[in-house]
Amino acid sequence: MTEAPRRTALDATHRALGATMTDFAGWDMPLRYGSERDEHVAVRTRAGLFDLSHMGEITVTGSGAADLLDFALVGNIGGVAVGRARYTMICDAEGGILDDLIVYRLGETEYMVVANASNAQVVLDALTERADGFDAEVRDDRDAYALLAVQGPESPGILKGLTDADLDGLKYYAGLPGTVAGVPALIARTGYTGEDGFELFVRPADAVALWEALTEAGKDAGLVPCGLSCRDTLRLEAGMPLYGHELTTDTTPFDAGLGRVVKFEKTTNGGDFVGRAALEAARDRAEANPPRKLVGLIAEGRRVPRAGYPVVGPDGAVIGEVTSGAPSPTLGKPVAMAYVDAAHAAPGTAGVAVDIRGTHEPYEVVALPFYKREK
Amino acid sequence: MNNPQQLRYSKEHEWLSAAEEGVSTIGITEHAANALGDVVFVQLPAVGDSVTAGETCGELESTKSVSDLYSPVDGEVTEINEDVVSDPSLVNTAPFEGGWLFKVKVSGEPDDLLSADEYTAFTG
Numbered sequence: 001m002t003e004a005p006r007r008t009a010l011d012a013t014h015r016a017l018g019a020t021m022t023d024f025a026g027w028d029m030p031l032r033y034g035s036e037r038d039e040h041v042a043v044r045t046r047a048g049l050f051d052l053s054h055m056g057e058i059t060v061t062g063s064g065a066a067d068l069l070d071f072a073l074v075g076n077i078g079g080v081a082v083g084r085a086r087y088t089m090i091c092d093a094e095g096g097i098l099d100d101l102i103v104y105r106l107g108e109t110e111y112m113v114v115a116n117a118s119n120a121q122v123v124l125d126a127l128t129e130r131a132d133g134f135d136a137e138v139r140d141d142r143d144a145y146a147l148l149a150v151q152g153p154e155s156p157g158i159l160k161g162l163t164d165a166d167l168d169g170l171k172y173y174a175g176l177p178g179t180v181a182g183v184p185a186l187i188a189r190t191g192y193t194g195e196d197g198f199e200l201f202v203r204p205a206d207a208v209a210l211w212e213a214l215t216e217a218g219k220d221a222g223l224v225p226c227g228l229s230c231r232d233t234l235r236l237e238a239g240m241p242l243y244g245h246e247l248t249t250d251t252t253p254f255d256a257g258l259g260r261v262v263k264f265e266k267t268t269n270g271g272d273f274v275g276r277a278a279l280e281a282a283r284d285r286a287e288a289n290p291p292r293k294l295v296g297l298i299a300e301g302r303r304v305p306r307a308g309y310p311v312v313g314p315d316g317a318v319i320g321e322v323t324s325g326a327p328s329p330t331l332g333k334p335v336a337m338a339y340v341d342a343a344h345a346a347p348g349t350a351g352v353a354v355d356i357r358g359t360h361e362p363y364e365v366v367a368l369p370f371y372k373r374e375k
Numbered sequence: 376m377n378n379p380q381q382l383r384y385s386k387e388h389e390w391l392s393a394a395e396e397g398v399s400t401i402g403i404t405e406h407a408a409n410a411l412g413d414v415v416f417v418q419l420p421a422v423g424d425s426v427t428a429g430e431t432c433g434e435l436e437s438t439k440s441v442s443d444l445y446s447p448v449d450g451e452v453t454e455i456n457e458d459v460v461s462d463p464s465l466v467n468t469a470p471f472e473g474g475w476l477f478k479v480k481v482s483g484e485p486d487d488l489l490s491a492d493e494y495t496a497f498t499g
Contacts, residue, residue, distance in 0.1 A: 020409075031412075032412065035412075035467070036412055036413055036414055036438050036439075037413045037438070070447075229412065229438060230441060232439075233438065300424075302415065302416045302436075303418075303436060304415065304416065304436050304441065306440075306441065326438055327413075327415040327416075327438055334415075357434075357441075369407055
């Protein structure tokens with residue numbers, strides 16, 4: 001027996017728009033409305049509207065909330081200012097990545113942790129277990145929020161007409177409560193597309209009204225509804241890791257080239273946090289014997305590398321593995337993220353190819369990201 | 376979904392035109408093109424290749440996945456659509472017209488090819 005897929009508050013809206021739906025982590029989500037390439041280009045050049053209500057929100061409150069999160073996560077969460085957000089990870093005792101997260105500090109003693117849909121239960125369970133002994137409450141708020149994202153260069157202009165919130169004062173990776181189109185929202189300047197944009201956490205009952213208001217406000221600016229398919233190519237071009245691809249429980253943050261998110265200099269809990277000893281070892285290992293590095297690959301041809309395809313060196317030996325690959329609408333060529341042996345990881349390394357179903361297709365090694373917006 | 380009446384269809388979602396002097400044109404259906412999403416690369420058989428009904432003769436690469444291309448009939452490839460090789464999006468925009476894939480001098484065909492109405496019911 002498989003459970004029926006969960007549907008977001010915007011389900012009927014997506015169907016009315018003719019979306020192609022797909023199962024994603026137990027949710028029935030829009031994959032695309034028309035052409036995923038057109039949606040991708042809209043986000044890069046104008047604006048796109050996403051339903052991300054499948055993401056998992058967990059609220060952590062109480063006088064010990066900061067201490068709990070410092071202990072449970074690898075980042076320095078107590079150091080996040082009220083109204084700001086931080087990208088961080090939750091690891092197991094062996095240093096393996098359970099999920100990557102964004103943590104918003106909503107108040108002095110209130111945080112919202114946003115987990116990937118596929119890992120929301122794992123994160124909730126881990127936080128609940130790790131809260132033992134802390135004066136903090138971990139609350140499952142997955143059903144309390146719908147999440148809409150407006151992404152793209154036109155997004156500030158679109159939102160400005162709908163809110164009194166001070167968007168100019170809202171920095172990247174910050175969030176503040178406000179009202180958008182008359183509905184209460186947590187307005188965050190975050191996203192997963194490489195563009196300027198906003199994520200709006202609202203009550204599910206308000207989701208349709210907000211979607212319609214954003215659609216109307218964005219009409220003249222060329223805003224279009226966007227599905228998960230273009231979200232994946234957008235984040236790939238922006239070099240952003242995806243759980244299950246670049247990040248897994250078999251990978252520590254150091255192995256993923258994201259060791260900078262691990263903060264060993266914590267002042268709370270005597271500096272202790274889950275995974276500390278294993279992560280120290282992983283750091284030392286990475287310094288002494290560089291692990292495979294996460295690099296970008298750009299195709300010379302047109303065949304598309306897929307996750308799991310081997311990366312091969314000049315002599316045909318396997319030197320790595322593709323973790324994500326897609327045709328890049330912005331570059332006009334297939335691109336991939338891949339873990340590659342350090343000896344072949346330098347940009348411009350000659351003779352690197354991807355084994356695409358038996359054929360070695362030449363690829364150029366580049367530094368990530370493939371795309372960076374002009375500020 | 377629009378499935379032209381004058382064509383026949385395979386359960387692998389290829390269409391096949393009526394033979395002219397023994398040669399049929401082959402493409403994939405609008406249903407298949409929609410399911411694939413934006414097609415970005417096509418690998419077609421070479422002119423002169425023998426193809427066999429139900430067997431792989433190329434591949435279609437879209438944003439999210441790669442799919443095998445099957446031949447709906449036995450025969451010899453007489454022509455491939457160079458336009459679709461240079462602009463694979465024709466498969467999406469004109470699957471039954473400019474997005475045709477290859478032509479085959481038909482030497483045999485399976486007995487389970489579908490009419491337009493049968494294919495419409497099949498893809499229901």
